[in-house]
Amino acid sequence: MAAGFIHLFQEVEVAAMQPLQAELLRKGLGLRLYAGIEALCAAVENAAASPEPQVVVLVGESGVCCQAAHALRAAAPAASIMTLLPSTTEGSLVQCLGSSIDTCWPQCAPVELIVSALLRLVGRAGSTEQPPQGVWRLTSRAWVVQAPGGIEVELTAAERAIMLTLYHAPGRRASHARLVEAIEGIESDGGCSAGYAGAAARRLSVLVSRLRRKFIAAGTGTPIRSVRRVGYEIGVEFANQAVAVAPVVNVSAPGP
Structure with a gap:
């Protein structure tokens, strides 16, 4: 069984994301790509009962990522969300963090660093599966x-x-x-x-x-x-x- 599952939404096709996708698969993480926010939200909501930790990666401008994050929070409040932005200005970071996005990275960041951050999100998501009995x-x-x-x-x-x-x-x-x-x-x-x-x-x-x-x-x-x-x-x-x-x-x- 994979160590976790990554839902990847891209506002537009970003060729630079291909090395990231390859590294995620190499790490044993399941990966699914989405072309629309509605399909992304439906898949994440349906996966809520899965034993595998689920993490969402949003790639695009901060406005589109925030729109997707708001929809995700309504469908699956516990989802762990990362954004990969074309540029991480102070304004874009404030906008994203205000939308309850967990972490923001520039798209140009080294793949190894992004994957390391994703693995931490996967680990944190995996710790939420069952509350204590009693x-x-x-x-x-x-x-x-x-x-x-x-x-x-x-x-x-x-x-x-x-x-x-x-x-x-x-x-x-x-x-x-x-x-x-x-x-x-x-x-x-x-x-x-x-x-x-x-x-x-x-x-x-x-x-x-x-x-x-x-x-x-x-x-x-x-x-x-x-x-x-x-x-x-x-x-x-x-x-x-x-x-x-x-x-x-x-x-x-x-x-x-």
Whole structure:
């Protein structure tokens, strides 16, 4: 079995990428090329249950790579993403890192360095396969998630809203729209904006991705799973506890 799988999307045909492709295959990494973002996202989402670590490489201008990254985060929040840019200016790097892209490299970088960075991403992705078995808990009024073994992960207000919404949802599964509503409820003084805009969906995917990475960095694995065309669910056993039914809402202090 290959040590990992690389999904490679190229905005345009880049002949300079051929040595990279050959080196990836030589290292025993599976490799698949894509001509469109939609096909890339569908393949990465379908591969989420694979035992092989999956890493995405986006080759092109920063704007196109960021567009692809936003779509990937909505389809597969835990995907590991590298970009190879024609030039790594300060502006392009800020744009890419703001799109939750893991690492950015210039296309002219030595193949050995790019492959070394990819192997590190593959190794990190491979460590996310299974969360520890046992009962998880929400503590400190749901501001902390405690994994089996006692490891604790502190939550931000938005992350707490996500965890509480999933915890109290039927079957511990919630739709994208319901989660967006919960986040907006604590970020806009309790008011929710009308509709389910694309910007709100991208905001949710970025928040979930960061939350999952926070669990992974703590060594717990991720308790949150994506549900295709639905939303997200808790994929581990949580203790039934008396925790807050709704996230804390930010409200203005009353006047005198």
